[in-house]
Amino acid sequence: MPDKEGNITFGVVGLGMGANRAQVVASTPGAKLVAVCDLREDRAKTVAERHGCDYYLDYEKMLERDDIDVVYVMTFSGLHAKHGIMAAQAGKHVISTKPLDVTLEAVDALIAECKKQGVKLVTDFDQRYSPNAQTIKNAVDSGALGRIILAEARLKWFRSQAYYDENGGWRGTWALDGGGSLSNQTVHFIDQLCWIVGDVKSVYAELSVMNHNIEGEDLGLAIINFTNGAKGAICGTTTFPRSLYAGVEIHGDRGAVLTTRGKDIEWVWAEGCETDPETLRVEPKVKNAVEDMIYAIKNNCEPQSSGEEGRKSVAVLEAIRKSNELGRPVQL
Secondary structure: OOOOOOOEEEEEEOOOOHHHHHHHHHHOOOEEEEEEEOOOHHHHHHHHHHHOOEEEOOHHHHHOOOOOOEEEEOOOHHHHHHHHHHHHHOOOEEEEEOOOOOOHHHHHHHHHHHHHHOOOEEEEOHHHHOHHHHHHHHHHHOOOOOOEEEEEEEEEOEOOHHHHHOHHHOOOOHHHHOOOHHHHHHHHHHHHHHHHOOOEEEEEEEEEOOOOOOOOOOEEEEEEEEOOOOEEEEEEEOEOOOOOEEEEEEEEOOEEEEOOOOOOOEEEEOOOOOOOHHHOOOOOOOOOHHHHHHHHHHHOOOOOOEHHHHHHHHHHHHHHHHHHHHOOOEEO
């Protein structure tokens, strides 16, 4: 329940990127950060002092608090479901950073537990809340681009070996990261394809370790078929000389959108199909996962980026791994 000022109260667990999310909570109207938790006391204490809240080294202790409405899970990917389920069983709503977990089995267990406990589940795909992403979805949904032919998720970034080795070397592992460059970085744009273009029917993929000492891929390539007949492609790598770009490119028989060549959307129109982009622009109803959760709680509705929505990209990632193992296309 909201506090006496009407704020929805939050606790954040995992203060790597979670330190950023603690700041998001603290700066969002209608939200109040009351506690943070991390295994490292130096990080927990620093974040708590910055925001004037309590800190914990024991997650179960933080969950005992009655004045926490929502737990924001920012731990290692392979622990998201475990920590989310613990929060749900303590009666807390759950926001989990992407991906919801590294296997569909774990994701389904988290979704089921949240439903059982009557709490809401938000998947934090922050790209979904951006005006650009909302506008692209509107362009596709409205038919402005015509019949969708090809949708691509593309990410070319650099990550050093030190990046993979830090914090116990969890990144790039199957158990805690679900792989590498696709599951950790490119998943944002795989999610956008699922959200904007539609359900995926089949996947053929090849995963490679080209330039790092890791278990999972640092180069992943996939060809996908959507149920609506469109084709898709995924290219995600952390072997590029520097972090150059990431985004989606989607085209139909009337027009195209690209977000890989700059911060703004690039529009390309077929002759005679020119459309004023301003007529397609959409301003998001909520601007981040915190606002998404607050709106869902106060209006007793499904979040915009729900657990079921977060499940879709994990299903694609699992099919990609299976396709790579079998050397053939895999049906979803």
